Amino acid sequence: MYFTVNDKELDALCGLSYIQQITYLRGIRPYMDRNTYIVGIKRRISYQSLTEVLYIEPHQGITESGSPSRQQIRRAIKGLERSGLISIQSFDKHLILKCLLADISYSVQNKPDTNPTQQADTKPNAKLLVNTGASEDAEVKADTDKILKADTPLIKENNYIYLLQRFDHFWRMYPEKKSRERAFEIFKQINPDELLLQSMLQALAQQIKARTEKEANGEWVPAWKFPANWLSQKCWEDEVKIELTQERRNEKRRANTENTTCDPFWNPETGDTASIDEDECQQSNVINFQCYRQQ
Structure with missing residues (x-):
């Protein structure tokens, strides 16, 4: 893994505390996505992982060893945000940071020329281009392509977050x-x-x-x-269906049957066994021996 830090980042880091500088250079910048400048989506980071990255092994003569606390890491990230190096885009307990000054093309395009005189004299007799309508259209199309290419990582980044x-x-x-x-x-x-x-x-x-x-x-x-x-x-x-089992259906039928049963030998008006004539005995499928005894 390798990465370059441009002049803008170095200028912003100048004057910050040691823990803020080492948090940016050791814990944030190496894990930045070069297409979106985002840290924390493709490779998750957390305050705990940052404390582990900044761990200092105990050696003779080193008084401050171990890892910084999570509260110290929080303050360091807040300080980096105030300095304009990063912006915090965390949501739902996910730590997501965006490196605002980490322009990779900046460090390549603005590299000082080692031999500017030779580059200037390479094509001394170059012809001037005639400004025509076709060339203007080509320039407009080129500018449009640059804008679309520049916006593509941002669109992908926002879509990924959503x-x-x-x-x-x-x-x-x-x-x-x-x-x-x-x-x-x-x-x-x-x-x-x-x-x-x-x-x-x-x-x-x-x-x-x-x-x-x-x-x-x-x-x-x-x-x-x-x-x-x-x-x-x-x-x-899938369609959601709530069906009762056969056992539950039998329980309902049993409850209804128990409520409708009655004793044919019991007279609710007198509270005792009542005499029933022959017509009533014939209509019922229950044999009443009391009818035959009375005869």
Whole structure:
């Protein structure tokens, strides 16, 4: 791993405290993405990782050994932000920094010429270009291409951050938290917009609710799929059904039958066994021996 620090960065570091300078040069700048100037997305960083990077081994004659505290790292990063070297773009407990002065093209384009006289005399008889409409169109097209190329990393950077934010919503809600990196790769392939993300989260909420109700009824439910499988199989499109088992249906029927049963030999008005005539005995499928005794 190698990187170059330009003059702007050195000027901004001049006068800062030792811990601020070493935090930038050892903990932040080596892990910067050269396309987006972002630190903390492709390779995660944290206050804990920065303290480990700045660890000083104990040696004879060195009084201050060990790692700085997390509070010291926080103050150092705040100081770097105030000096204009970085901007803090953290969200949802993820430390994300952007190096504002780390222009790689600046260090190459503004490199001092070692032999400027030879470069000036290389083409002494160069012809002047005629300013025509075609050349103006070419210049405008070239400028447009430069603007688009310059904006492309910013668009990719913002899209990556928004995508990571959407994935964090899904990850916090999903019950089975396994294989986060694999799930995020599938999530990036889907690349859901706000509408699709809302549909996914609503379907997941319904599945969680249905599963909770089945567990409360004592029904067996399968284990949750891995998040990557849930995403790759588009399980948010599955229909959620809540069905009672046969045992639960029998319990309801048994309860209704118990409420409607009655004793044919019991007269509710007299509180005793009542005499029943032959017509009533014939209409019932229950044999009443009291009728025959009275005859």
